[in-house]
Amino acid sequence: MRIKMEPIPEINIAELLETKRFLEAIIDGFTDQIMVVDKDYRIKEINESLIKRLGKPKHEIVGEYCYRVLHDVDKPCDMPDHPCPVQETLKTGEHCEVLHTHLKGREASYYRVTAYPVSDDQGAVSHVIEMARDITKRKKREDELSYIQKLASLGELAAGVAHELNNPMGIILGFADLLLEKMEPGSKEYEMLKIMERQGLNCKRIVESLLSFARYPETTVYSTDVNVDLKRVVSVVENILISKRITLEKSLSENLPKVKGDSGHLQHAFMNLITNAVAAMEGGGVLAVSTRLNDSGNRVEILFKDTGHGIKKEYRDKIFNHFFTTKKVGEGTGLGLSVSHGIVTKYGGKITFETVAEEEDRERKGTTLIVSLPVASSGSSPR
Ligand SMILES: Nc1ncnc2c1ncn2[C@@H]1O[C@H](COP(=O)(O)OP(=O)(O)OP(=O)(O)O)[C@@H](O)[C@H]1O
Ligand SMILES: [Mg+2]
Structure with a gap:
């Protein structure tokens, strides 16, 4: 076959x-x-x-x-x-x-x-x-957005509370004023009333700052005067600085051009940076806040220089990460810098830092956070 x-x-x-x-x-x-x-x-x-x-x-x-x-x-x-x-x-x-x-x-x-x-x-x-x-980047952006939205509703709540406190504060201050007119200047009672008035004014300032702080975030890019924003934030923390034995040195450059950004958002970022500086200076220190125009005249720089413990080498590339904190549980969430970074970059700015850690040099220890924001074009509307 x-x-x-x-x-x-x-x-x-x-x-x-x-x-x-x-x-x-x-x-x-x-x-x-x-x-x-x-x-x-x-x-x-x-x-x-x-x-x-x-x-x-x-x-x-x-x-x-x-x-x-x-x-x-x-x-x-x-x-x-x-x-x-x-x-x-x-x-x-x-x-x-x-x-x-x-x-x-x-x-x-x-x-x-x-x-x-x-x-x-x-x-x-x-x-x-x-x-x-x-999808880490996208997820982090979404988380950040929801955090900012949460802050916005907290802001609204704070605004509501601040608004409610404004009226009774005004009444207390009004009566203190009336009583002061009836007191003998220099008497013990007069001095006590003066202290009450001063503290009342402090409360009023904090309430006002809270109110301006709590503006609802908007997507439109506004222009703002960083010196005014810084003064507002500083007025909220002034008493805390005194109680923590921190000396404040302010050196705000005059006639600065406005920068791109929403003043409420930027105040929030500045507040985070100051809070961090305060936390790094346990036992006291010096916080120097300054503003300047860069050499090319197209950016305004805001510097927060502290004499705190500095940032250890191994933490330096992590501090802007969400949830990175070296603080004890309950003392920090690790969101301050990442949210501030988000706010500043939203307006075309950047945050950098220089630091000397305590263990590197005890004499020169400290951190400077530098926020650099583009100058607003003449077309941007102030808020
Ligand atoms: N000025 C500073 N000096 C020293 N360390 C700093 C300074 N600013 C930030 N850091 C370090 O960066 C970490 C992250 O800061 P971030 O503001 O993001 O979070 P946090 O302060 O720990 O918590 P939160 O701000 O959410 O309350 C801090 O835990 C701290 O270790
Ligand atoms: Mg913080």
């Missing part, structure tokens, strides 16, 4: 290699992190973006179990608050999307992870493609 042989199609290795290279180039072209795993969770393919995140050569990753490589565990992940999208897709045959949070120390990063099924000839799921997108 003669068997008729079918001609074997010629395999063009070069063409196959070219197709392979082309497919790899496609998945490497994605900035999303991609891997393909089989039913046993073994990694079959992985793209450049994920290789970069894992920091290992490709040959050490392909063939390994995904749970081992990605989560350093010995069996498929089983975390109810972090469901595995691959597991879900293998089970249901449907695509699945989850949000994952990865914590590295106090730093959180967020990933949107989607798994897609790949079916064999019989329609059963044979592989799963997992794509992870780093």
